[in-house]
Amino acid sequence: MHNVMCLCAVGGEVLFEVDCTRLSECVCLRGRQFDRVIFNFPHCGRKSGVTKNRLLLKHFFLSCVGVLKEEGEVLVSLCNGQGGTPADRPMREWHNSWQVVAMAAEAGLILNEVRPFDSEKPDGYQSTGEGEECVGEGEECVGEGEECVGEGEECVGEGEECVGVGGYVLRPSLLEREEVLHGVSGLVFQRVPISPWSPPAFHQLLLWGAWPKASQSIPDLGRSLQRLLTPYGLSLTEEQGSLWLAAEPMGRLGRLWADDLTDDVSVCLNLDLLASLVYSLPDWRLLWSPDPRFLNHFLLRPLPEQPFHPFSLFPQSFVYDISFWAGPDWQEAEFHALVREASRETVENVTLIDTYTPNTQTDTHPDITHTSYCYRLTYRSHTHALSHTLALKRHTHLQGLLSTRMHLTVR
Structure with a gap:
């Protein structure tokens, strides 16, 4: 009763006998939308099994969608292990949990945060070791993504020498390289079988230019790329006169080859897979998502050392x-x-x-x-x-x- 009086004192409104699985049917809540809906330790009562409690969660989430704002979120406090996610310690068997991710997905919601329950905040609450699941609303949409690629140059080839540590070779103009190195980037499309790291459409970077003794320049270019990308698990393999850039789990993401007849050297990179590797993306499809939670991360131009933190945790397969x-x-x-x-x-x-x-x-x-x-x-x-x-x-x-x-x- 003390908590009810405190809520009313600060302008809150307290309603009783509200069915959490039929929020939109409550007369006092009709036409109202909320930024956040909180359900602390839901339970069907008595010794109800996990099946009934799963249905309670499912119908609660479905009910919340009708009263949530577009950017609203739902917070559910569960006992440790009930959620059925890898964040639970200990983690129960899937069939013996409340399957919070699956029940939320039925209402179009995704799990975007898991944090310990703060037993100090609720007045008069006695902690018994619970954990909290935070579920935020998700959108079903696919769109185009953008990425920022910075410029860089390695000193490779005859007549040039890289200065030691702390020194740089500054170029006064791009004109001197106009007829030596060319580059183009854009979307390419391929009819490839469906697999986790085979996008049918992706951004490709193609560099080509004339180099003296082109085939001898390939190892130098390969080593330069390897130095840049070794921290991310990149490796080089030689096959039929070409150098292939590969990394786990995506496989091949680039190729270097030369034509001694024309002294041409070419480099081809899959930028989508490269970005997935550098920023630890769990799926290349994220690059095509218009979700602001993804785009805002890259608007800050994060360094590669700042991996992307997924906004959808533990998605089911x-x-x-x-x-x-x-x-x-x-x-x-x-x-x-x-x-x-x-x-x-x-x-x-x-x-x-x-x-x-x-x-x-x-x-x-x-x-x-x-x-x-x-x-x-x-x-x-x-x-x-x-x-x-x-x-x-x-x-x-x-x-x-x-x-x-x-x-x-x-x-």
Whole structure:
């Protein structure tokens, strides 16, 4: 009662018998929107199981969406282990937790912060070792991203010598390099299979120029790039006269090669993968997100030593298999393009699990010219909420498109 009186004394309004799963139906709350909704230690009462408490969270989050402002957030205090996230210590088995990330995703919300519960703030509260989950609202949208690339120059080649530590070679004009080194950057598009680090569209930087003894300059250029990017795990491998730049987990992200006939040296870099490597991005799709939480991080021009902190914590992944019969005119590239369309770029990996072609002598399949394919699709999003319901809906939509668009027989 003391806390109620304190709230009223500072202009607060206290309402009783409000159903947290039907906030928009409360007469006193109709037409009102809030910056923050707080639910401390939700529980169905008595010895209710985790299933009932999950439903309580789900319906609470769905109810909150109707009374939240566009940039509003929801704070939920849970006992340690109930959330079912890696932040819980100890972490319960997923099936034995309240699955706060999954329940919030059903309402289009993402988990963006986890912090210890401050037992000193609530007046009269006795701490029993709880933790707090902070869930903020997410948006489902995909757009174009921008990145800033700074200038730099290495002294490489005959006739030039790098000054020692603390010294610099200053160039008086770019005109002297106009006919030596050229560069262009822009968007490129490729029809590539869906995999975690194979973007179909990305920003590419291409440098080329004339160098004396071009093939001998490649190792020097490679070492220069390696010195710059070794702290981020970059390695160089030689294959068929070219040097490839690679790093884990994205694989190859650049190539250097030479043409001794024309004395041309070329460098090609995937800037999206390079930015993901340098700033520790969990997914290249973040570079295309218009979410202000992502863009504001780079408006401050952070140094590479300041890695990006994801605004969507512990996003769930959903795995579904799909099987179908395809004829001899089957094109796998069209299948991957249709997966991107149906899933709205939320499928991060497609793996061929199995194929089967009927035996002409022993099999009774009506069309022995067809082959059965089984693929495994992994759905996950680092940019917006992806619930089990939404992932299943998009997977079902894909099955329909395979039948109507590609005329495949889905099994």
